[in-house]
Amino acid sequence: xxxxxxxxxxxxxxxxxxxxxxxxxxxxxxxxxxxxxxxxxxxxxxxxxxxxxxxxxxxxxxxxxxxxxxxxxxxxxxxxxxxxxxxxxxxxxxxxxxxxxxxxxxxxxxxxxxxxxxxxxxxxxxxxxxxxxxxxxxxxxxxxxxxxxxxxxxxxxxxxxxxxxxxxxxxxxxxxxxxxxxxxxxxxxxxxxxxxxxxxxxxxxxxxxxxxxxxxxxxxxxxxxxxxxxxxxxxxxxxxxxxxxxxxxxxxxxxxxxxxxxxxxxxxxxxxxxxxxxxxxxxxxxxxxxxxxxxxxxxxxxxxxxxxxxxxxxxxxxxxxxxxxxxxxxxxxxxxxxxxxxxxxxxxxxxxxxxxxxxxxxxxxxxxxxxxxxxxxxxxxxxxxxxxxxxxxxxxxxxxxxxxxxxxxxxxxxxxxxxxxxxxxxxxxxxxxxxxxxxxxxxxxx
Numbered sequence: 001x002x003x004x005x006x007x008x009x010x011x012x013x014x015x016x017x018x019x020x021x022x023x024x025x026x027x028x029x030x031x032x033x034x035x036x037x038x039x040x041x042x043x044x045x046x047x048x049x050x051x052x053x054x055x056x057x058x059x060x061x062x063x064x065x066x067x068x069x070x071x072x073x074x075x076x077x078x079x080x081x082x083x084x085x086x087x088x089x090x091x092x093x094x095x096x097x098x099x100x101x102x103x104x105x106x107x108x109x110x111x112x113x114x115x116x117x118x119x120x121x122x123x124x125x126x127x128x129x130x131x132x133x134x135x136x137x138x139x140x141x142x143x144x145x146x147x148x149x150x151x152x153x154x155x156x157x158x159x160x161x162x163x164x165x166x167x168x169x170x171x172x173x174x175x176x177x178x179x180x181x182x183x184x185x186x187x188x189x190x191x192x193x194x195x196x197x198x199x200x201x202x203x204x205x206x207x208x209x210x211x212x213x214x215x216x217x218x219x220x221x222x223x224x225x226x227x228x229x230x231x232x233x234x235x236x237x238x239x240x241x242x243x244x245x246x247x248x249x250x251x252x253x254x255x256x257x258x259x260x261x262x263x264x265x266x267x268x269x270x271x272x273x274x275x276x277x278x279x280x281x282x283x284x285x286x287x288x289x290x291x292x293x294x295x296x297x298x299x300x301x302x303x304x305x306x307x308x309x310x311x312x313x314x315x316x317x318x319x320x321x322x323x324x325x326x327x328x329x330x331x332x333x334x335x336x337x338x339x340x341x342x343x344x345x346x347x348x349x350x351x352x353x354x355x356x357x358x359x360x361x362x363x364x365x366x367x368x369x370x371x372x373x374x375x376x377x378x379x380x381x382x383x384x385x386x387x388x389x390x391x392x393x394x395x396x397x398x399x400x401x402x403x404x405x406x407x408x409x410x411x412x413x414x415x416x417x418x419x420x421x422x423x424x425x426x427x428x429x430x431x432x433x434x435x436x437x438x439x440x441x442x443x444x445x446x
Contacts (some may be wrong), residue, residue, distance in 0.1 A: 017045020
């Protein structure tokens with residue numbers, strides 16, 4: 001037997017979000033016998049497609065970084081060319097306030113010098129702002145002294161200027177962690193900054209989806225998995241787990257009971273907590289999952305009678321309810337704008353009409369777009385991500401559980417990343433690797 005092919009075990013993956021899909025792909029490419037079970041009628045999990053005026057859009061505005069190597073690797077495995085999925089742009093941040101703005105553009109030179117030049121050339125930052133940012137950069141990304149700090153505390157103790165904090169670091173933090181800087185984990189923020197700016201120049205590139213992400217991976221993944229002998233079962237909810245003493249031996253669905261040597265629970269944190277409620281060996285895990293707190297993401301889609309043509313395509317707003325605005329012309333919807341509001345805030349208690357009017361007024365004031373939209377769609381994901389606080393970091397579980405053969409996967413597990421598509425893919429890959437090691441100590445996915 002080839003050292004790369006372990007002895008086969010029956011592996012069941014519960015949940016077909018991006019973590020479950022990632023685990024299935026990494027196991028299937030090592031010739032494992034995998035069954036993927038999904039309660040819905042299609043794969044994809046929380047990243048899903050919705051219709052807006054006859055046009056397909058995501059339930060949120062996804063954006064990637066060139067540093068999302070695990071996500072790009074997954075596309076490559078199943079034959080999805082990056083250029084067909086993403087529009088890749090060198091880092092360009094434009095954050096606009098009431099009377100001023102800050103713009104930062106990275107040149108195409110090696111990292112981290114591209115950040116140095118981008119900062120020196122940044123528009124809207126004074127020479128003092130730039131000096132503080134550059135002089136304290138390595139203090140900002142050094143994690144050892146800031147284990148349980150918030151991002152606000154990190155910015156203060158590393159002597160970042162008020163303007164750089166307001167126009168650069170705070171908007172980046174809220175966008176990347178979906179948690180306000182006053183609460184967000186400095187350690188997680190540092191991981192994002194290091195991965196984006198300290199390795200390769202292309203890691204800081206922005207990856208703007210050309211299509212709705214709720215559709216772009218699930219369909220090609222389903223085709224690839226079927227070609228690699230993965231059994232995909234949809235519209236069956238897993239209602240229980242079976243054990244012999246302290247070892248997993250099967251799963252119970254709404255239709256049948258299936259035997260299993262290994263099980264990966266790749267559902268969200270609150271669904272996982274429900275599934276393991278009555279398992280004595282997982283009492284501590286259940287208690288931790290019950291303590292998780294969550295942050296919302298609100299997306300407001302606006303449709304106009306003609307192409308909007310925002311410049312730049314992605315704009316940040318400082319000091320307003322609306323945080324980021326995207327011109328969706330790269331998705332072939334040039335008449336649509338997506339406005340994103342991350343984390344908790346006053347918008348949570350607004351009516352739909354009040355929220356839409358506030359966003360329209362923000363866009364009119366900042367971008368000078370005077371047109372009145374002809375249609376709108378508000379999507380509120382109340383538990384879009386876990387709250388990325390220092391306390392939550394200490395509660396995030398490992399992939400392996402106290403039950404033999406039972407693994408966890410999901411963006412809420414210990415990935416070192418916030419709740420992003422990259423984090424979900426990492427968790428699925430980690431769970432797959434641990435199963436592969438358990439089988440025959442084979443060489444893992446690099």
